[in-house]
Amino acid sequence: MKLKLTVYAVLLVCCVPFVFPTWWMATTSLKPVNEIFAFPPALWPRDATLDAYRQVFELQPFAQQYVNSLYIAIVVTAGTLVVSSLAGYAFARVPFRGSGVVFVIVLAGLLVPNEVTIIPLYRMFDGLGLVNTHWPLILIPILGAPSVLATFIMRQFFITLPRELEEAGRVDGLGRFGLFWQVSLPLAKPAIGAVAIFTFLHSWNLFLEPIVFLSSKEKFTIPQALTQYVDAYGGALWNVQLAAATMSALPVLIVFVLAQRQFVEGLAQAGLKG
Amino acid sequence: MTLLAEKPASVLRRPPERAPYWTMRRRDQLAGWLMVAPQLAGIVAFVIVPLGLVVWYSLHEWNVLAGTFDYVGGENYQALLDDPRLGPALRATGLFSAGLVVLNLSLALFLAVLLNQKLRGTVVFRTLFFSPVVVTLVAWTIVWGFLLQDNGGINGFLDLVGIDGPNWLRGDTTAMISVIVVQLFKNVGLNMVLFLAALQGVPAELYEAARIDGASAWARFRRVTVPLISPTILLTSILTIVGSLQVFAQIAVLTQGGPGTSTTVLVYYLYQQAFQFHHFGYGATISLLLFVIVLALTVLQWRMRKRWVFHEA
Numbered sequence: 001m002k003l004k005l006t007v008y009a010v011l012l013v014c015c016v017p018f019v020f021p022t023w024w025m026a027t028t029s030l031k032p033v034n035e036i037f038a039f040p041p042a043l044w045p046r047d048a049t050l051d052a053y054r055q056v057f058e059l060q061p062f063a064q065q066y067v068n069s070l071y072i073a074i075v076v077t078a079g080t081l082v083v084s085s086l087a088g089y090a091f092a093r094v095p096f097r098g099s100g101v102v103f104v105i106v107l108a109g110l111l112v113p114n115e116v117t118i119i120p121l122y123r124m125f126d127g128l129g130l131v132n133t134h135w136p137l138i139l140i141p142i143l144g145a146p147s148v149l150a151t152f153i154m155r156q157f158f159i160t161l162p163r164e165l166e167e168a169g170r171v172d173g174l175g176r177f178g179l180f181w182q183v184s185l186p187l188a189k190p191a192i193g194a195v196a197i198f199t200f201l202h203s204w205n206l207f208l209e210p211i212v213f214l215s216s217k218e219k220f221t222i223p224q225a226l227t228q229y230v231d232a233y234g235g236a237l238w239n240v241q242l243a244a245a246t247m248s249a250l251p252v253l254i255v256f257v258l259a260q261r262q263f264v265e266g267l268a269q270a271g272l273k274g
Numbered sequence: 275m276t277l278l279a280e281k282p283a284s285v286l287r288r289p290p291e292r293a294p295y296w297t298m299r300r301r302d303q304l305a306g307w308l309m310v311a312p313q314l315a316g317i318v319a320f321v322i323v324p325l326g327l328v329v330w331y332s333l334h335e336w337n338v339l340a341g342t343f344d345y346v347g348g349e350n351y352q353a354l355l356d357d358p359r360l361g362p363a364l365r366a367t368g369l370f371s372a373g374l375v376v377l378n379l380s381l382a383l384f385l386a387v388l389l390n391q392k393l394r395g396t397v398v399f400r401t402l403f404f405s406p407v408v409v410t411l412v413a414w415t416i417v418w419g420f421l422l423q424d425n426g427g428i429n430g431f432l433d434l435v436g437i438d439g440p441n442w443l444r445g446d447t448t449a450m451i452s453v454i455v456v457q458l459f460k461n462v463g464l465n466m467v468l469f470l471a472a473l474q475g476v477p478a479e480l481y482e483a484a485r486i487d488g489a490s491a492w493a494r495f496r497r498v499t500v501p502l503i504s505p506t507i508l509l510t511s512i513l514t515i516v517g518s519l520q521v522f523a524q525i526a527v528l529t530q531g532g533p534g535t536s537t538t539v540l541v542y543y544l545y546q547q548a549f550q551f552h553h554f555g556y557g558a559t560i561s562l563l564l565f566v567i568v569l570a571l572t573v574l575q576w577r578m579r580k581r582w583v584f585h586e587a
Contacts, residue, residue, distance in 0.1 A: 007388055018403050115564060123327070143313070176305035242420065248410040
C-alpha cells in the first residue's frame with residue numbers, strides 16, 4: 001500500500017513537465033498583456049480576455065494559414081497511404097524480379113535525413129518554378145524519404161497476413177490489384193491507422209521545409225506563422241503567439257484524447273517497425 | 275465444302291495445352307513493378323539524385339546572390355576543415371545528442387517501469403506523458419521559450435521557493451540544457467511506450483525465479499529486465515540519436531544557435547550557410563558531413579547489436 005502511494009506520488013510529480021507547458025500555453029493566451037509576466041505566476045487568468053485571439057487573425061491571414069496546414073497534411077496523408085500501401089504490398093506479397101534490389105534502394109531513404117538533401121531539393125523546385133508554392137511540401141513527403149517508413153510499416157503488416165486469404169480470392173478469379181484492394185487492404189486497418197497518424201503529425205509539424213520553400217504570408221503553414229507574431233523590434237508578442245499555438249495544438253490534442261489507444265499503439269508500432 | 279473439311283484439321287493441328295502468355299507469374303512481374311513505381315521514382319528523384327547533387331555542389335563555389343558557380347575541387351572540404359566554427363558546431367551537436375539520448379532513454383525506461391506496475395489509472399498517466407508528442411512542435415517550443423524567459427514562468431515559480439533562477443536562454447550551458455530538456459519532454463513518451471511494450475513481453479516466471487533465488491529488486495532489473503529488453507534499448511537509442519541530429523525547429527525558435535555559437539548544431543549551421551549566407555556549395559559540404567555522421571552512427575549501432583544485445587527479437 002505504501003509502495004503504491006509512492007508510485008502514484010512519483011507519477012504525479014513526473015506529470016508536471018509534460019502537462020504544465022500545455023496548460024500554461026492555453027491559460028496565458030487568455031491573459032491580458034499586463035498579466036502574462038505577473039509575479040507571482042498565476043495558474044489562471046484574473047481578467048480572462050480573447051484579445052490575443054482577435055490579434056492572431058488581425059496580424060496575419062491566420063485562417064488561410066490554418067487551411068494551408070490542414071489541407072497539406074490531409075493531402076500528404078492520403079497520398080502517402082496510396083504510395084506506401086501499394087509499395088508495401090508489392091514488397092510483401094508480389095514475387096517480381098528485382099524486388100530485393102528495389103527494396104534496398106527504397107530503404108536507403110531511411111538513411112538520408114531531409115536536412116541533407118534540402119539544398120538540391122530547393123534548387124530543383126526553384127528550377128521548376130515551384131518555390132513559394134505548396135508543391136514541395138506535398139510531393140517530397142509523399143514520394144520521398146518520409147514515405148519510406150510508411151512503406152516499411154505496410155510491408156511488415158502485409159507479411160503477417162496468412163496466404164490462405166489470398167488463395168481464396170484467387171480462386172474467385174481476382175487479379176493482383178483485386179487481391180490487394182478487396183482482400184488485403186481491408187485487413188490492413190491497424191497499419192493504415194498508424195501510418196495516417198504519424199504522417200499527419202509529421203506534416204503538421206514540418207518547420208525547416210516551409211521556411212526554406214515559402215516566402216509569402218498567405219502561403220505559410222502554421223508552425224512557420226507562429227513565429228511571425230513579433231513587435232516592431234522583433235520581440236515576441238507572447239500572448240498572441242500562445243493563442244495561435246493553442247489553436248494549432250488543441251484540435252490535435254482533443255482527437256488524441258478521444259483516440260489515445262490508436263495514437264499510442266499506432267505510433268509505438270511505427271517506432272518498432274522503423 | 276472445303277471450309278468444312280479444313281476446320282477439324284486446324285483444330286487438330288493446334289497444340290493441345292498451350293498456356294496463355296499472361297500467366298499469374300508474368301502478371302505479377304508487371305503488377306509488382308507498377309505498385310512500387312511511384313515510391314521508386316520518388317526515392318530516385320527526391321533522395322538519390324539530390325544526394326548526387328549534394329556531392330556535385332560540394333565541389334563548387336556557389337554564391338546564389340552573386341550568381342557564381344565555379345568548380346573548385348576540394349576547396350570546400352579544406353575550408354570546412356579550417357572553419358573555426360566547425361569545432362563548436364560538432365561539439366554542440368555531440369553535447370545535444372549525448373545529453374538527449376542519456377536523459378531520454380533513462381526517463382523513458384523509468385516511466386515505463388512505473389507504468390508497468392499494473393496500478394489503476396496508469397492509462398491516464400500514459401496519456402498525459404504521451405500528450406506532448408501530439409502537440410505541434412513549434413507550439414511546444416514557443417511555450418517553453420516563454421517559460422524560460424528571465425522573467426518567465428519557471429523563474430517565477432523558482433522565485434516563490436526562494437531560488438534566483440538564471441536567464442536560461444542567455445547562458446551557454448543553460449541554453450544547451452534548455453534545448454535538450456524541451457526536446458526531451460516533447461518526445462520521451464514515444465520511447466516510453468516502446469519500453470512499456472517490451473516490459474510487458476518479459477515473462478513473469480523469470481522474475482519469480484529470480485525472486486526465489488533471492489535477487490533484490492535492482493538485481494532483477496539489472497539482470498533480468500535489461501538483458502531481455504536490450505533489443506528495444508538499441509532501437510530507441512538509434513531512433514533518438516538519428517532524430518537528435520536533425521533538431522532544427524527548437525534551435526531556430528529558442529536560441530537561433532546562440533548565445534554566441536553555443537547551440538549552433540550542425541543542421542542549424544547548414545541552414546545558416548545555405549539559406550542565410552547563400553553559400554550553397556559550402557552548405558552542401560556540411561550536408562555531406564551530416565550524412566556521413568548519420569550513416570556511420572547507424573552502421574555502428576547495428577554492429578553493436580551482435581555483441582551487446584542479449585537476443586534477437
